[in-house]
Amino acid sequence: MDEDDALPSLMQLCLFSLADNMKEVWMKDSADSYSFRHVMGPFNLLPGDLVEDLTCLLSNRKQLSRAALHFLLVPQLHNLSLERCPGLVTSAICAHIAARCQGLWSLDLSGAQQLPSKVLSATLCCLPALRSLSLAGGPFCLSSSGSSFCSTSTSQPPVASSFCPSSLSSSSFASPSPVPLTSLLALDIGFGEQKEEPAAAAAYLLLSLPGLKTVAMEGVAQACRLIEHREFSQTDEFSIREGVPRLVEVWSKRRHRQDRWMEKREGGTAAAGNEEYEEEKILWEGYCEDSDEDVSGEEGPSCTGNQVEEKRKGRVSSQSGDEQLILQLKNVKGVTCDLLDSLGNLCPHICSISVNVDHKTDTVARNQVSVLAAGLQTWPGQLQSLSLLYPGPLEDLPPALRVTGSSLVSLTLDGVKTSPHCPLLEVMEACPRLRELLIFAEPPSKPPAVQQEDVVGQWVSLGRPQLPNLCSLSINFSLCHSQIMPVMSWLSLRKVLKCLLVGSPLLERLSLVSLPCPLNCLLEDLLAVDNFHVSGSVWFADLCVYANLPLRHVRHVDLTWTDVKAVMVETLVRRCRRLKLVDVSHCWEISLDDLVTCKSLSDVKVVWVK
Template sequence: MRSAQSEAEEEGGSSNGGARPGEEDEEEKEREEEAARRDEIIRTRRGWEPLGMPRRRAVPTLTTLCLQNLAQHMQSLWAKDYSDNYLDEYEFRFVVGPFNDLACGLVQELLQLLGSSRRLSRAALHLLLLPNLRQLSLRPCPALANNALGHLIVLRCQGLSVLDLGGCGRLSPSVLVDLAEGLPGLSRLGLAHTQANVQVLSAVGSCCRRLRELDVSGCKKVTPRALRHLAHDPLARSPGCPALRVLLARDLERAGHGDAVAAAAFLLLALPCLEVLAHDAVPDALRLLRSRQLCDAEDSEGFPSLEELARGRGAAPEGAPLTLPLRQLEEVEEDALGTVHAVCPQAEEVSVWLGDNPGSSGLRELSCWKCLSRVTLGCSGRRCRALAEVLPLAQSLGTRLRSLTLHGFSCRDPLSLTALLAACPGLESFNAELEAPPDPHTRHEPSEEPTASPPRWATDLLPGGLRQLQSFSLSLAGPVPAAHRPALSSTLASLLCGAPRLRSLRLLAVPFPLDSVLEPALPELRELRELSLAESRVSAGAVWQLLGTDGPLRRLDLSRCPDIHRRDYDGFLQAVRKQRLELDIAWE
């Protein structure tokens, strides 16, 4: 849009230059159209007339309508007959009913629809346990999962490849054993927060030979010894779960630290394909493997020793160093990075806790990983590390860096965020919780009042933009010094104008006005689906302008925004209902 000054200059130029009559008419028409657009925008900012809205609710497909109709009448029609006549009969193997001819994908979609709408009853679940079912999740309805249902799953759904029983604490260990033994084709199994124990993990290790992903997090009966049974069958003296790649084993039964470390080391050596092991003792287990001090005592239950397993992986006391194919590492202390890098040189994702020493070599060690693309850094010391310390790491990883998450860093230099983002043009996800440095003048500054003409921030601080960015989250703790606000505002405006693929945007607790930051970027954010401005300074006019953009926005969070009032929120909801928009707005 042209400014009023430029329009006046054009008018002056026309009169002085003696433009032809046809050109004058054309310029006059352009000026009238421009003035009309400007008036329309002004009305929008005042909350009068929205220019348009996020997408209206899409017309559902015929398949979706049919499934919604089935879900709506499931309990009153189909499940009622089954409840009255067959629900307590467990001897039959199959149920011949109205859903047997449904394709596998439709059965799974119907189960998901019933679960998400809280319409899934025991009778409905029985009717949908069909032989062609390939994926089943009882996580949305753990109260329905009893031992009788477990037996039905084994009888009717032997073709399952994915089974999620997370939170189903009523299933006894014996039933979980039957499920592991009766469903040998499983590739993913979720047992989080269940009664899984050593017998269950032994059955999984012996029978589920195709298993690639297993979750036993929160299982209080799983001991370090039980984990060994998962990776090795001491009776048959054969390895277990040879294809396992992902094992989630957080928050298990409390055990001695030495036992937990030895069990984690055993898993790392005994599972040759393991790429992800989420276990608290992994960093210490890697240190143990790196030290080569593996002379543990002879095991009375028939498990191989760590030294024997290490030799099987090609590592000898004086031979080649031991390396593992781990791709993801969690909760690594800064002083352990050298050891972890030596054992896991192919890691692609790592989360690190940094100490108080700015001169430590931890961040330099991270830059040596050749495959690293996803990094999480947190400050565990008593004081925050400066955001500028991350810049050399970002520069060394460059375009390889896909995800960066930062916790507890201090943004002492307002341009350090700009330099950091500019060094990572390939970012797909960025998440930062930053602390602003104290401002001695904050108490004496008058409160900010919205100006009639907000400043236009520079949008060229990131010349190349972040063309691959899909998720951006920034949270600011503490008051931001007035001297920092222009640089931070320009950085955010430049980022948003250069991120056309952005789908999720979270600007949390930003204490300075965001209207002038969002305004130039709105035409570019054509794929934005989720926007959270919780606790940030944004006006109702900016929200109306946001609602006037054409895009797939589905969720807008305005919780605790100081400049958004009840009457504004009611107006937003009224517009959403009137236009039949597929948009959820949160405010409190």
Template sequence: MPQRRAVPTLTSLCLQSLAQHMQSLWAKDYSDNYLDEYEFRFLVGPFNDLACGLVQELLRLLGTSRRLSRAALHLLLLPHLRQLSLTSCPALANNALGHLIVLRCQALSVLELAGCGRLSPSVLVDLAEGLPRLSRLGLAHTQANLQVLSAVGSCCHHLRELDVTGCRKVTPRALRHLAYDPAERSPGCPRLRVLLARDLEHAGDGDTVAAVAFLLLALPCLEVLAHGALPDALRLLHSGQLGGTEDSEGFPSLEELARGRGAAAPLTLPLRQLEEVEEDALSTVHAVCPQAEEVSMWLGDNPGPSGLRELPGWNCLSRLTLGCSGRHGRALAELLPLAQGLGTRLRALTLHGFTCRDPLSLPALLASCPGLQSFSAELEVPQDPHAHHEPPEEEEEPPAPPPRWATDLLPQGLPRLQSFSLSLAGPVPAAHGPALCSTLASLLCGAPRLQSLRLLALPFPLDSVLEPALPGLRELRELSLAGSRVSPGAVWQLLGSEGPLRRLELSRCPDIHRRDYDSFLQAVRKQRLELDITWE
């Protein structure tokens, strides 16, 4: 059965006590006497002696319980704080708070400000200039602009991760300033490894493509660049036609940067993650980024000379996402040669929009990748042309005993699998049901490390698949059956099974009704189980 609620640790109880008394005692005194006196540094309290991890946990407790006030936040900006996230309280993050962070938190190495749109660009500049030890900075959906990225590039020499997703004021020129200081004629952010810059303006114009190419050449340690113009920038670098990119403001040209990366050999980049790659560009991307470990790509309708043949040649490739961008999708069976080519190297596989015309193609695909740790697929099933609806019988026959599905479709099992998700779109032909049930039964019996299981909108009964497998799923923590057919009896068996289950999703399950849900909740409360059940 799901585990009973654990006895709180002494540390947890102490933090909860602090959270309960924060507003009524220390925050009240601070509000009454010091809140608007920004030269005041600290108010002594038990929170001053907490390690930085406990301070962050206290901030989280106050935020989740909606007790985090401006005064409490001021009090917890302590000198030894190493990590600070304001994403749970963006309304409290104003310019005055930004100045306090610079004043009090000089030791910060991680600062997350996503969604804090009230911080002005000048304050963001002060933060970048005043916190030189930052290794991770989150500025998603803020007012970050050219001046902010210039300050980050010039001052944050230890920065390894930067997020400017959704920052509408970040222009192509701002990206160049991040990587190079034309006034000092020196590179910026020399240690930057991860740059997330999705959903920016000007994503497809020529200036943006050149700016992204500039980043790729000017940031020698860059391993992840999430930007819509990345594939076009890689095409530009692979073509070698880098002339005409001189800049009047003192930035080096792409040709100069490329020479600095070594012109004798074909240009290669250390990118480990590639997003939104089109199928016809795969060979070009492979040539420039031979060390890629994670690739997401879109496939068209035409299964002709396929770029999929390039994928097994990527020696480091272990995580793959494939989506069908055409109107008709592609057959799942087309991926079998690819799966066999990647073999045990593949650790994560995500599929969108493929058609499962042959129900045995799914187990064949899984059997080819015994090293999978994560698998997710949103599949379409073709309609059965011979399907017809018969009128209901006047007298219902007694229910047949549950079938015993074959469990040998995956001979090696998936011993490393930790996460599995399967979603089906459209009615499933009667001939597909037994094969899919046997596939799921084989998978669940051969995946002892499974922690997250999502079986979404499966229109055939799952009781006979789940019940025999439950005793072996000793590490299952999350189970979602949203939109699938599962009976209340199967849920009761789940509640009585061994394992650390924490979350159970039963939304839109046609066989689960309100009275069943109420009974499940009553059992959880009565037995004090650490289990969250959702239903609607």
């Protein structure tokens, strides 16, 4: 729920009132600690989605307390996120979650530092309907023993066993209904102490969770290579140490389950009312159907439904003779580019991926980018979201982006190094369907002796590139703490930005931070419509001007550490009629007096920190 909405609904206003009075009215007789397993409180009769909205609202405002949680943990809750208040996640709270919220579909405990691994494991045992689990940044697996992922208990129910690769007992694999988890986010939780343990643990999870579609976890790509080449003997020591079945047994059962479902689906031999068939259908229908929908949706410019089906059948038929397993992963984070081939062979339906590209020397970096381009060939016309962590030159990336850029709707480039001559416009032209573009970059170290703007000028004169679907743009440069202002080392960036902003009429969120070029004059040029005001007697020509005015849809603007002036902020507030927030923190041309004047002009929130 967005508190910034111009006209909140009556339901939202009621929730705002509840949140405002939570402590004084609803929680005034409550304590942080309870021993009651079940509590009949004022929120037990509220629909679950409203309880979720209220919990989210309190969490975003940093007003969520343990006492409030005791009343908000109700049986009708389906989604619970404590990511913004990880300090509240304790053994006691998890006991209440396990007892009261057994219908949870989604649980986010990211960042929790006070939760013992055994408590986490016990909690997961009580959540059989869980579809999404996030544990990112929590110390849930500090060693290979005594953690929720590496418990040696052999008496856990199948639900917990399916979450914990090191506690996957034989009975869990014999179960006809594996846990229906579809999303697992577990980066930075420490999969064991041994070097091979992340890949082994990831392999166990990938094979024991057939419905998994979204995963962020250490060792995923390595696990795919291990599974692809069936190098299961490498994990035997891990299996013995943790007391779990050998990985080859897990693979065999997964393969058998997949083949059985495919035979039933293609032959139509299963009765519609058969309970086992229906359970397997829930887990496996995405393998053949959901992937096709994701790939052939309106975002994909080149792959029709028939083409996707032919591609899938070709992939399966080419691999079935080799007893290859197909995973239905669609969203993968934290892989390295040198293992994309194995990932692609096992996961042909990926539509979103986050890749780390190693960079030690320029030569190694360019070789890695070549490997990246080859790896991305696995999903042509299919990939919709791409995130690259690449601390190398930006000019190395256009060839790789051209491979898959035609279908991308979201692109993130993190850590790239820029120069006054880097082809930023080429990057944008390679991805014409983008809705979201985020670039976190290192600025040029120093300006060249002569600024070369002729190439940029040619692009601008041709009106290229245009990103007509772009809704969110962030171009943020790093800045040393000792710097008062960024060095103006990339003056030609002004023309690049102008071209981009003019060609992005649907832009709603704009972030331009620590730019190595003047910004105030650029905005003056963009918004140069003198004395323009919309009124009842406005001329048709003026309406046409407004219809083509850049930034006319923008709602949130971040101009931190730039040279914008107070007059320009006033112009933004007047011209951009949907604007709700402007952040001009650390803008050295703006003073406190200017801020007071800007705030008096409208209800637009103006943020400024000296």
